[in-house]
Structures are given as structure tokens and as C-alpha cells.
Amino acid sequence: MARAHNFNAGPAGLPLAALERAQRELLDFEGTGMSIMEHSHRGKSYEAVHNEAVSLTKELCGIPDGYDVLFLQGGASLQFAMVPMNFLPEGKTADYVITGGWSEKAYQEAGRLGKVRVAATTEQNKKYTRIPKQGEIQVDPAAAYVHITTNNTLFGTQWHYDPEVGNVPLIADMSSDIMWKPINVSKYSLIYAGAQKNIGPSGVVIVIVKKDFLATARKDIPVILRYGTHAENNSLYNTPPTFGIYLVRNVLAVTKEMGGLSAMEAHNRKKGDLLYSTIDSDPDFFRAPVEKESRSYMNIVFRLPTEELEKKFVSEAAKKQMIGLAGHRSTGGIRVSAYNAVSYESMEALTSFMREFRKTAPAA
């Protein structure tokens, strides 16, 4: 069976070389007669993999001294709770910039744990067609932190600048675009990302946290929910998701081989530019709702003239092994997720199909 063109929003496609390596080693990791998932998390074989995943993350993201890299469980959804549990003390307020469904969820979860405030929103009747401009973001200088979501999978928007927030610690959920391009880590006090878009399978979440910021965290919460617990133990306080972290290691090794995050950015821009130019070549038929400066290179959304045509588009594409093109159930339309592992060839196949589909479709 040929590899599908996988445009899933997440879990998403992974680099073939990373999967082939996993397949080769699945029954016998480096001559040990055991799968890596059968090794102790305190043994030499696994620890080498674990530490390589950490060091590849540091290298690829250019993480300066003074930051810890953690591999945790529970996805971004658990981070929505852990961030305020650790960093929102009583008497303080946390600022949230609301740009879509995921930042809404982060804001709501924090609101169950403490006092929260909207620093900016582009909600406009749940449409979220853009990222706010710097001037629209009203940061409370006394806020415990400001939280942003750098890419919005549902609405297809993406931040193309790191916001200035003065001396307030900046926290970013980068679940759906981490490592799509180089990251200005030093702008952030904490970055978190579920692995299942750009860097691995679901079940692993990566956290990059500034040590100085970590030192300010609350201690009156369960041990397992303190970032400090995991930082002090190199993410080995409890048994980590060893096979998931092994797969992240495999993906990051491939990412490095391909030239690192600058190469990823060129690759992703080339794919996105091809798709957006196809969309823009017939804007009455391919209707892109997102403001141009806010367009995401990870999730490209558009509508067709009718829902019927959208259904037909998705089902005919599926016949050509192009998978995952239906928009989120809450938004409808078409969504093309084009994470790091999606090849330019897949995007060529899709845009060629789009032009073909346009020709045979009734006039808009």
C-alpha cells in the first residue's frame, strides 16, 4: 500500500524514516533482545534515548542556558490546568489572548483555578479570522503571565510575530506549530506543545521552561503537577511514556538531518505558498476566510460555494488517498493540515486535484 497523503489535523503524519526506524527496531533495540518499550526507564538504553530527545530539542530550537526541557503526559489539555496551578497565585490575575477554540479552553480552565482576564480577543461571533495586532493587546503589567496560542488549528490562523508584553512572563501553547520554523525561545517564560502535530505521536507533551520563572512556581499543589518535580528529575520522577519519547527522538533526528528548523520553515512556506496561491487564483470558488497576515502555514482553511461541494471535495480527495481534509466539526468547510511531515509532493497532488475539481464543478 502506498503511503497516504495525510492532511490530518492531529494526530498527524510522521516522517517515514522515523517510522521505518521504529519498525526495524521494534522487537530488538540495538541488539538487546528487547523492544525499547520493554526497557526500564532507569536503564542505560532508554536513558540514552531520553537524553538525546532532550538534547535534540535544545539544539533544534536553539534553547539558551537557563531553560529546562521536560517531556510530560496529559497533552496540552493538562497544561491548561498546570500553568495556572503553578503560576497563578492568589491575589494575581492571568492575562489570556483569545484567538480560537483552544485558547478559549485554556482561559476557561484557568478561570476555574484563579482570576483571569482577556488581554485581547479576535472572537467576533466565534469567527476568529485573525490574530490581534500588537496595539490591540492590553497587558496588565501586574499580571502573573500572558498566555497565547501560537497557531489555531480550528480557524487556520497563526501568530507571525512574538508579542511584546513588557516584563510580564509570556507563555505559549505551541501544540500545533512548534518547530515549524526557528523559535525565539528567549521571548518566552514557558512553551508547551502536544507532540502529535510536528514532533511525534500523541501522549507526549514537551515543555520548555525558564528556570528563573520556574523558581517562582507555587509549592502548595500536588507533587506530580509541579513543573519543578519534573525539572528536578529530568522528567523521570515517574515512568515517562518511553515509546512516545523514543518516537519523538526519531522525528527530531530526521528533522535535524533535513537541515533543522530553517529548512523546515522553507519547506513549510513553499507548501503553504503553493496552496494559498491556488486558493487565491479563484477566490470566488475557494473562499479563504482568514485575514492574509494571519494565515496559518500549518492549517489552511477554506470554504467552497456549497456544503454539498465541500462533501464531494472531501470524498473525491479520499479516493485519491488524500486524507483528513474535512474541517473541524465545529467549523465545517475544508481544512488542510500541512505539518512538517507533509511533503511538497502531497501538496502538489492536492493543488492539482483542486484545480481539476474546480474545472468540473458547477460555476460558483
Added chain:
Amino acid sequence: MARAHNFNAGPAGLPLAALERAQRELLDFEGTGMSIMEHSHRGKSYEAVHNEAVSLTKELCGIPDGYDVLFLQGGASLQFAMVPMNFLPEGKTADYVITGGWSEKAYQEAGRLGKVRVAATTEQNKKYTRIPKQGEIQVDPAAAYVHITTNNTLFGTQWHYDPEVGNVPLIADMSSDIMWKPINVSKYSLIYAGAQKNIGPSGVVIVIVKKDFLATARKDIPVILRYGTHAENNSLYNTPPTFGIYLVRNVLAVTKEMGGLSAMEAHNRKKGDLLYSTIDSDPDFFRAPVEKESRSYMNIVFRLPTEELEKKFVSEAAKKQMIGLAGHRSTGGIRVSAYNAVSYESMEALTSFMREFRKTAPAA
């Protein structure tokens, strides 16, 4: 490379057939041109796997109506916090039976969140050589719940009865012996278990919870930490660890093929009896600290006359591909973990090595 004799305490060996299936399907799950880990968690392919993992759990454990089966993340360590967060309201006390290092941790974490009480302990200077008798367990009839740890990996003890606790809800951490034999689920209000001993890789935790008990859970905690959130969404509220759950499905399918939990019990007793009889045949040399009625069939611990001999035992065994025999770093000695996937042949190899080692060792 031949398969190692894997006596790891966890993550531990998995059934070869479950791994071979994963290897076969790793690049192409059921002709879809994608790995199962590249499928959407909301797509048909993954949902069938997910639901099969749930239904196999129900079938194998004979779970009566009125219970939910959940697959969560964060391991038993997160359960140590989630249990009291959900089920220990202000003004109530939770009872803990302390039988080893893990129940200590569960007790301490709960103590950070509410009022806790020791219903029984076999601590005796950190030795924990036995499970308490029914008559020793002093349950507060007004307790929110009673918590036990059914098997103690560090000290090699195991409960061989379900304690009577009156009308107080009974909660069990079965991480290291779930499915080692049939389970009296109806005795328990909540069972949890990290997968990485008997049923899968690390990164998945299984929860079996009585619906009536769940209905009493607190609602004033983060959404992601409420059991109810996951029960209402068939463990698909957020992205689950899809590949981990797929592997659990594979292991449970093999467990069923092998005859289910009665067959597992016979298999595990046969292995344990062989090992304990070898130990007991020379009790001056193989020194088993655990009271006979409390002996674990999952983790069999013993000491040799000197630490030097213990080191030699572990290193010579490793040369014969017998892995994971060093005791926990906090206890020392020898520990043989004999989870479901450890074969009788591996136990024969080990006991044969033990007899050989005894012969060549200096007199005790």
C-alpha cells in the same frame, strides 16, 4: 538476536505476538497507508481500536454493568492526586492502607490535598514484609474511601484477599498486578493501573470506576482532572495516547487468546511456585524476607548472603540474557519480576541458573 529473558519491574516485557502485530502494521494499518499513530483519534480506524481495548478490558475482567472503563495519561502517580481531588471532599477523611513505597506516595499526595488517615500499616522500620490481616485494618466508617495497593513491587508482597471495608468505597492501585488473575471488580469503587507491567507500554493508565461512585465526585476541580469528563467522552475528551492504547489492545487480544485471566493465573502461579520452591529449597542461601501468605507472584524478592554475591548474581545472569534482576535501588537484593508476559521457559532458565550459581558459590 534471541529475545531476552526480561525480568524488568516495569516497563516490562510484552507478549511477542503483540509486538509482532505492531511491527507488521507500523507503516500501514489495515491498508490505510498510514500508521495507526498517524490516524485521527476521531476517525473510524482508531475508534475501532479504542473501543476494542475497552471491550476487551470489560470482557477479560468480567466488569459488571454500572462501571466505566477509562484510558488516561499520567501513570499511577497522577492517579495519586486525581483520586483525592475527585473523591475527598472537605470535612471528610480518606483511609490509606500502607504496605510499601507506592502506597506511601499515594498517602502523601492525598495528604497535600485533604485529610488522610492510616487504616493499617505493615511498615515496621521500612521493611514491609507482609500484607495486613483483615483484623488489623481499622476502617473509619465515615471515611470518604479506603485506598490499597494490591501488589508492592519494591517489597514483593501482594494482597491475596479483597479486604472487607463495610460501606466505605474501596479504591485499589493495581498497577503492578492488574489482570494477573480474575478480579472481583464489584468489591471496588475504583481501580487504577499503569499499563506498563501486565497490559501494555508506559504512558497509558487504565481506570475502572463505578458509575454510582463517580456521580459523587467533586466538580470544583479542573475539567481535565475530573474522571467524569473522561467517562462522558469515552476517554476522547482530549487526544488520547493512541499508539499506547493500540498496544494495550494488542496485549489484551493475546491475553484473551491465551485463555483469559484464569489461564493467566494458572500460568503465573506455575512460574511463581517454581521460583519460590527453588528459593525455599535452600533458605540459608536464598533468603526470602516476605511472610509466606503475603508473597507476590509478580515481584519475587530475595537476598543472597552478601551484597557481593548479589552483584555477581545479577551480572552473571545478564550474560545469559536474563535482564532486570537487581532489586530496587532503595531496597537492594534480587528482584524477579514475573508479569504475565514472562514465559515459564524464562523462569526455568532462571531457576536453573540459580541452582548452578548456588553450587559454585562459597558456602553460606
